[in-house]
Amino acid sequence: MKQDVIVRFAPSPTGYLHIGGARTAIFNWLFAQKTGGKLILRIEDTDAQRSTEESIKGIVDGLKWLGITWDEGPYFQTQFINEHLASARKLLESGHAYKCFCTIEELENKRQEALKQKKDLKYDGTCRQLTLDEVTEKETAGAPYTIRMKVPKGEGSISFEDIVYGTIEYKYEDIEDFVVVRSNGQPLYLLSNTVDDIRDRVTHIIRGQDGLSNTHRQILIYQALGAPVPQFAHMSLTLDPKKAKISKRKHGELVAVHFYREHGFLPWALVNFLVLLGWATHESREIFSKNELIEAFSLQGVNRANSIFNVKKDDPKYFTDPKAISINAHYLRTMPVDQIEPYVRAELEKAGLWDPAYESTKHQWFLDTIELIRSRFHITTDFSTRGRAYFSDDFPIEDRALKKNIVKHPQLKKWLPMLADRLEGLKEFTAPEAEKVIRDMAETLDIKPGVLINGIRTVVTGQLAGPGLFDILITIGQRRVVDRLRKAPALFDKP
16 A cells, blocks of 8 residues: 655754755645645754754744645654654664764774774774673663664665665665764764654655765664665755855855845745756746646756855845846736735835825725836835835935936926926826826927936936836826925935
């Protein structure tokens, strides 16, 4: 009988949710969704010194924001320490492991001696040879000990078929007797992780390439405990443009999921982008809806080659990978406005620009404004920066717009207030009527309409470019447009 697919995401809560961890979670989630399987969230919190409640909350909140759901958990690895130690005792009793009484000093001396003789730095198996009486004597004397796996010796090897990297093989002679329980009685990751996966009946382990070097050791534990070995799929690394591994230590919050949330990314846009870091379809598509991505996803599509994530520390406009910005812009500009609305509202609230009327009397205006201005935006923070003039009378003027559209045409100091008077006199402030007034005035002044149009755009929005001017005027409203045009002369006095 075929077992249902069970996968797990097992992060260590030693900091925020890293984009690498998020990508691992997404791949596991997609595989579970595609196969009708189950995803377990397990927090590996055995590192008491580094694990924090804040980190755990950050991981859970980050996954929820991304839309990554799980079927069981979160479980906490520390809850199962007794199971891990019971498995260690089982390994001892079955002869698959032994107690090692070598001290730290003795091991260091062995290491230094191996270096001198240019030998492999593997444990030499000293305590593997101890008799039962010798072990009992040392225990009676209170000597501390670790528990080591007894790796088969002589010819032979252990191999497994990685879904991504193919056949991986290690000779027994190249594997040392590795520790599974420390001398303080604390089980190591290799043991705890394996025992947890056995208990949870995990069928597929999908994780980063850095776990590949541990797999053969974990398989030895599976075999020694008489448990079925799951299938493994290791994802390639994500590197920065200098080919260094993306890390919290080196890149800081630029690789944190919450950074993208705070800097204007939409959840699904970030999911869509992260999937493309190491996975692709035959058609090389880049944009997927949720259902399309689930349908298209397969572990066979995971690339062996490392992916490049263009972290940009010094570019305030594109603070991250241009492809990520491009994908986010696609969703920001094409998603139904009612789906974008909550994210725009959150951004305006954060910027102190939210008006409660936007959800009551001015709700339709709010939706129409989002629709009008989003076509040139990339991230939701653009609504409170580049789009600030629509929600506040306190907005900056772009230097380029000021120099090109205002300073080069000093006559506008007189013309724009004149235009304000004409627009104020309109009984019906509509786009056709406003356009007629502006073009008629340009004809009277014998100037190109663009001189007035570009000057008005800069004065009214602070921008060099944007939506059609006449739509802008109607959206911002007659009173505010007239008021801004009358204040235009002050711009000519700026240094």
